[in-house]
Amino acid sequence: MAKQETIEQTQKPEFIYETYIRASAEKVWEALTDPEFTRQYFHATAIESTWQVGAPVRYEGENGTAVDGEVLEIVPGEKLSISWHVLYDEQALSEEPSRVTFSIEALNEQTKLRIVHDRFPSGSVVFESISQGWPWIIASLKSLLETGTALPVAA
Amino acid sequence: MDLVFKALADPRRRSVLDRLYAEDGQTLQQLCALVPYSRQALSKHLAQLQKAGLVVSHFAGREKFHYLNPVPIQGIATRWLQKFDDRQLIAVAALKQSLEDA
Numbered sequence: 496m497a498k499q500e501t502i503e504q505t506q507k508p509e510f511i512y513e514t515y516i517r518a519s520a521e522k523v524w525e526a527l528t529d530p531e532f533t534r535q536y537f538h539a540t541a542i543e544s545t546w547q548v549g550a551p552v553r554y555e556g557e558n559g560t561a562v563d564g565e566v567l568e569i570v571p572g573e574k575l576s577i578s579w580h581v582l583y584d585e586q587a588l589s590e591e592p593s594r595v596t597f598s599i600e601a602l603n604e605q606t607k608l609r610i611v612h613d614r615f616p617s618g619s620v621v622f623e624s625i626s627q628g629w630p631w632i633i634a635s636l637k638s639l640l641e642t643g644t645a646l647p648v649a650a
Numbered sequence: 651m652d653l654v655f656k657a658l659a660d661p662r663r664r665s666v667l668d669r670l671y672a673e674d675g676q677t678l679q680q681l682c683a684l685v686p687y688s689r690q691a692l693s694k695h696l697a698q699l700q701k702a703g704l705v706v707s708h709f710a711g712r713e714k715f716h717y718l719n720p721v722p723i724q725g726i727a728t729r730w731l732q733k734f735d736d737r738q739l740i741a742v743a744a745l746k747q748s749l750e751d752a
Contacts, residue, residue: 506710507675507708507710507713507715508675508708508710508717509674509675510674510717511675511706511708511717511719512706512719512720512721513703513706513719513721514703514721514722514725515703609706611708630720630721630723630724631724633721633724634721634724634725634728637721637725638728646728
């Protein structure tokens with residue numbers, strides 16, 4: 496175990512995104528884990544899980560599941576780590592899942608949200624498209640919590 | 651938002667963001683090899699970029715890696731652009747790019 500931790504600590508993630516949201520940490524956690532929230536900022540998909548380690552997680556959209564994975568680590572209100580298997584892109588279907596970790600930290604009136612996306616398989620198709628996706632999702636989530644409205648989806 | 655504009659106003663700081671866009675997650679030492687000024691100056695620029703939220707850092711082992719965080723730029727873009735049709739903007743941006751590349 497100690498050996499695995501050493502590897503973990505020296506591996507550098509591929510993407511890190513961060514934002515400060517004028518909302519409570521509880522609200523930000525709810526926005527990440529409640530389907531009524533994700534529907535508004537995450538490509539109209541509803542997140543579904545029983546939130547136990549090892550349980551499946553799915554972002555369900557009108558046209559089927561967009562992303563599926565499993566809960567790798569969960570500390571309610573603070574940290575959620577899930578494996579990330581993309582289903583919305585046909586080319587990514589056969590790809591090994593990557594990992595997404597959401598960390599929440601309350602700071603005075605604001606909450607810091609950090610999203611780390613790592614452990615991409617080599618030659619990942621998902622890797623290429625990620626930098627287009629998260630910044631918009633995060634900006635939309637921030638807008639939703641601060642103003643009550645998510646960003647309009649491009650027609 | 652003032653901090654973001656201030657950070658972006660300097661071409662040296664924009665070039666640091668360009669370096670991270672090309673390859674994300676670099677140490678101070680790696681970045682230092684890519685810029686034509688001192689490590690001390692680079693440290694200062696990185697500190698300003700971090701204060702503006704445009705760069706975030708991550709410790710792995712003994713190394714500190716710097717990452718481009720484009721979320722504040724997305725925030726600026728959507729503040730003034732979201733009422734326009736995204737497709738038109740993308741088309742205009744693509745046209746500008748193709749004309750400039752030509």
